[in-house]
Amino acid sequence: MGLTKTDNYTERQVELSKMIKVLGHPARIAILESIIKTDACVCGDLVTEIGLAQSTISQHLKELKTVGLIQGTIEGTSMCYCIDAKNWNKLKDELNQLFNSAKCEGDCC
Amino acid sequence: MGLTKTDNYTERQVELSKMIKVLGHPARIAILESIIKTDACVCGDLVTEIGLAQSTISQHLKELKTVGLIQGTIEGTSMCYCIDAKNWNKLKDELNQLFNSAKCEGDCC
DNA sequence: GATATTAATCGTAATATTGCGATATAGAAA
DNA sequence: TTTCTATATCGCAATATTACGATTAATATC
Numbered sequence: 001m002g003l004t005k006t007d008n009y010t011e012r013q014v015e016l017s018k019m020i021k022v023l024g025h026p027a028r029i030a031i032l033e034s035i036i037k038t039d040a041c042v043c044g045d046l047v048t049e050i051g052l053a054q055s056t057i058s059q060h061l062k063e064l065k066t067v068g069l070i071q072g073t074i075e076g077t078s079m080c081y082c083i084d085a086k087n088w089n090k091l092k093d094e095l096n097q098l099f100n101s102a103k104c105e106g107d108c109c
Numbered sequence: 110m111g112l113t114k115t116d117n118y119t120e121r122q123v124e125l126s127k128m129i130k131v132l133g134h135p136a137r138i139a140i141l142e143s144i145i146k147t148d149a150c151v152c153g154d155l156v157t158e159i160g161l162a163q164s165t166i167s168q169h170l171k172e173l174k175t176v177g178l179i180q181g182t183i184e185g186t187s188m189c190y191c192i193d194a195k196n197w198n199k200l201k202d203e204l205n206q207l208f209n210s211a212k213c214e215g216d217c218c
Numbered sequence: 219g220a221t222a223t224t225a226a227t228c229g230t231a232a233t234a235t236t237g238c239g240a241t242a243t244a245g246a247a248a
Numbered sequence: 249t250t251t252c253t254a255t256a257t258c259g260c261a262a263t264a265t266t267a268c269g270a271t272t273a274a275t276a277t278c
Contacts, residue, residue: 001231001232001233001265001266001267001268003232003233003234003265003266003267004134004135004136004233004234004265004266004267005136005160005161005266005267006135007160008135008136008139008159008160008161009135009136009138009139009159013135013138013139013142014135016135016138017132017133017134017135017137017138018133020129020132020133020138021130021133021134022133023126023129023133024126024127024129024130024131024132024133025113025126025130025235025236026113026115026117026118026122026123026125026126027113027114027117027118027236028126029118029122029125029126029129029207030117030118030122032207032211033122033207033210036210036211044253044254044255050117050118051114051116051117052114052117052236052237052238053237053238053239054238054254054255054256055237055238055239055240055255055256055257055258056236056237056238057255058255058256058257059236059237059256059257060236061255061256062256062257074244074245076245076246076254077244077245077246077252077253077254077255078253078254078255079254079255079256083211088208088211091208092208092209095204095208096205098138098141098142099197099200099201099204100201101142101145102141102145102192102197112235112236112237112262112263112264113235113236113237113263113264114236114237134265134266136266152224152225153223153224153225161266161267161268162267162268162269163224163225163226163268164225164226164227164228164267164268164269164270165266165267165268166225167225167226167227168226168227168266168267169266170225170226171226171227183274183275185224185275185276186223186224186225186274186275186276187223187224187225187275188224188225188226219278220277220278221276221277221278222275222276222277222278223274223275223276223277224273224274224275224276225272225273225274225275226271226272226273226274227270227271227272227273228269228270228271228272229268229269229270229271230267230268230269230270231266231267231268232265232266232267233264233265233266233267234263234264234265234266235262235263235264235265236261236262236263236264237260237261237262237263238259238260238261239258239259239260240257240258240259240260241256241257241258241259242255242256242257242258243254243255243256243257244253244254244255244256245252245253245254245255246251246252246253246254247250247251247252247253248249248250248251248252
């Protein structure tokens with residue numbers, strides 16, 4: 001099918017997994033880390049920094065933007081992307097909640 | 110293509126994205142939360158708790174196990190799954206590093 | 219041994235994702 | 249206006265994912 005059922009889950013689970021899913025690709029991890037590293041916002045340098053076609057990078061940026069992890073503003077002729085602080089921190093909190101909810105001192109089975 | 114290029118990225122980025130990717134599905138979030146909630150290890154109750162076919166749940170469990178997020182031990186006639194503390198905490202740390210590396214007071218662009 | 223029960227695996231259909239080249243769009247520079 | 253530059257979008261091909269039913273494998277129970 002390839003189609004994820006959503007009725008079975010809470011709204012929270014669906015939304016959370018959607019954001020995490022976008023994180024779950026090495027190119028998008030690399031893009032985010034590059035954006036973070038240069039602190040100032042990066043645009044199409046990503047194409048040379050990561051070895052993917054321009055259209056592919058653009059697509060990954062779009063996905064990151066769609067879930068709200070980054071935001072873009074026009075900078076002259078090029079596009080300037082940066083971390084979207086609000087959603088970034090929200091995801092951080094939700095992940096922390098999830099990972100801290102398991103009390104993993106030792107394995108339980 | 111559907112085939113993710115891996116040459117462009119660091120080993121760390123590839124491995125991290127692989128684990129995150131497995132997290133990025135509502136069923137697997139639900140499974141993990143159920144395992145955490147019952148603390149003791151759950152097996153095929155997941156099939157009734159989440160509304161998916163037995164084979165589908167089994168497949169999701171396999172993926173979680175493959176990346177090391179859970180571990181399973183035989184419990185009589187059924188299978189007992191629980192969080193794999195070591196990898197769970199490792200992923201937690203890596204995510205914390207990633208999310209804390211962005212100093213997101215306000216938006217930067 | 220015969221028969222449940224539980225979970226894993228196989229095969230398959232529908233859909234999604236990844237990546238690319240080609241093209242379109244929009245602003246800057248000439 | 250023409251041209252250049254940067255990015256987005258389209259269309260496509262290859263592959264991956266999701267989910268299911270059917271089957272298999274392994275252990276309990278009768």
